[in-house]
Structure formats: structure tokens, C-alpha cells
Amino acid sequence: MPLILCHSPKGGVGTSFIAAQLAIRLAHQGHDVAAVDFTYQDALKLCFGLLPTQTLMEMGEATNDSMVVSGVELLSAYNLSRDPQFREILMRPGQSPFDGDKLFIADVAAGDRETKELLLPHAMLHICTILPRPGSLAALTKVQPGTPAVDLPRTVFVLNQLDDTHRLSRHSHVFIRELFGEKLVGTVRRDEGVNEAAAMFEPIAKFAPASVALTDLSKLAVAIEARCGLVQAQGDQP
Numbered sequence: 329m330p331l332i333l334c335h336s337p338k339g340g341v342g343t344s345f346i347a348a349q350l351a352i353r354l355a356h357q358g359h360d361v362a363a364v365d366f367t368y369q370d371a372l373k374l375c376f377g378l379l380p381t382q383t384l385m386e387m388g389e390a391t392n393d394s395m396v397v398s399g400v401e402l403l404s405a406y407n408l409s410r411d412p413q414f415r416e417i418l419m420r421p422g423q424s425p426f427d428g429d430k431l432f433i434a435d436v437a438a439g440d441r442e443t444k445e446l447l448l449p450h451a452m453l454h455i456c457t458i459l460p461r462p463g464s465l466a467a468l469t470k471v472q473p474g475t476p477a478v479d480l481p482r483t484v485f486v487l488n489q490l491d492d493t494h495r496l497s498r499h500s501h502v503f504i505r506e507l508f509g510e511k512l513v514g515t516v517r518r519d520e521g522v523n524e525a526a527a528m529f530e531p532i533a534k535f536a537p538a539s540v541a542l543t544d545l546s547k548l549a550v551a552i553e554a555r556c557g558l559v560q561a562q563g564d565q566p
Contacts, residue, residue: 330432336456347434348363386407461496487514513552516545
């Protein structure tokens with residue numbers, strides 16, 4: 329199931345940013361990657377340096393006019409996720425619209441739990457982005473209501489906007505590390521260059537190539553590759 333699902337129960341934690349940057353780095357590592365925006369906000373493309381007025385091809389459309397940025401095919405799927413036929417396909421056992429060699433990175437809005445639950449059985453990994461802040465940490469009980477977050481077999485966590493100069497951030501990092509252990513697959517340090525790049529509609533790698541966040545994101549991509557078995561699969565190719 330070549331789908332990586334990016335969803336957090338708390339909005340504003342950087343889920344779209346993590347999804348976009350992960351897609352870019354996996355593409356740079358030789359994978360055929362598509363980033364799919366399932367959100368109404370249509371914000372995933374902004375993390376690739378595109379303008380709000382630029383439209384993406386709908387997933388499933390038969391056309392050769394796909395948009396590829398930084399080696400990643402960009403697709404929109406919010407309308408598709410509301411299509412009864414597509415939802416029926418997602419609910420059929422043994423069938424998946426994500427079969428094939430392409431690796432899909434899905435960005436799902438925090439409030440759209442229904443789409444998240446429909447996509448989860450098709451995902452080899454669910455990435456939940458959190459911040460070192462009380463509101464985000466409190467939402468951990470909502471990752472999968474009724475099941476402790478640490479017991480979710482396909483869910484891993486990324487701690488975003490870590491700032492070791494702030495005591496709460498440091499202590500939150502220690503708490504999350506002790507709580508999740510190896511399920512905390514990466515931390516991304518806070519860097520104003522990330523927000524500045526977004527404000528300028530520029531990719532962070534171009535706008536702030538010395539950003540510490542880029543180093544952390546590269547390490548995250550390597551960790552996700554290993555967790556999903558993508559390194560072995562890629563190495564098996566002639």
C-alpha cells in the first residue's frame with residue numbers, strides 16, 4: 329500500500345508543511361512521488377512555492393498536463409474525497425486506488441476525520457505532526473479516540489517547531505521522547521525562514537537554503553524510508 333497519510337487531530341501544527349517536505353525529499357531520493365491535497369483549504373501547494381491562484385489537476389483525471397514541482401506530482405483530491413463512488417472504492421476490502429509503483433503522500437485536514445478514517449486502511453504509515461505546546465499535546469487523546477496513541481501500530485509522530493531555547497519546548501520534547509520512543513520518528517527545529525518562505529511563496533530550500541529545518545527534514549525522510557521499507561525496495565531495483 330504505497331500511501332503515507334499525514335493527519336493530525338490539531339490544526340495549525342504544520343501537517344501540510346511536513347507532507348510537502350517529505351514528498352520533496354523522497355522524490356530526491358529516487359522515488360516516484362505524488363503529493364495529494366485532500367483539504368478544503370488547498371494549502372499544500374503553497375509549501376511547494378506555488379501561488380494560491382494556481383490550480384492542481386484533480387486526482388484520477390486522465391490527462392498528461394500534470395503539475396510536477398521539485399520532482400513531485402501535485403494533485404488535488406478534496407472534491408474526489410466527497411465522491412460517493414470514490415468513497416465506496418475506499419471501503420471495499422482488498423481494493424485500493426493507491427495500488428501501483430507511485431508513492432502517494434496524502435495531506436488531510438485536522439477536522440476531516442471521516443476522510444482520514446477512510447484512507448487509513450490503505451496507508452502503510454500514518455504521520456501525526458505535533459507541536460511542543462499544551463494544545464497540541466492535549467490533542468494526542470484524539471489521534472484515535474478510545475485507543476492510546478502509543479498503541480496505534482501504523483501511527484508515528486513528528487515534533488515540529490522544536491525550540492530548545494524555550495523551557496516548555498525542551499520539556500515537551502523530553503516528554504514526547506519518553507512517551508513514544510521510536511514512534512517519534514523525527515523532530516524539526518523552529519526556524520523563521522520557514523514562515524518567511526511561505527509568505528514569499530518560495531520553497532524553503534530556495535529561500536533559506538541554510539535553514540536548520542532542512543537538515544531535520546532530510547533526517548526525517550531517511551527515517552520514513554526505513555520505517556516503510558522503501559530503502560530495501562529501492563535497492564532491489566536493477
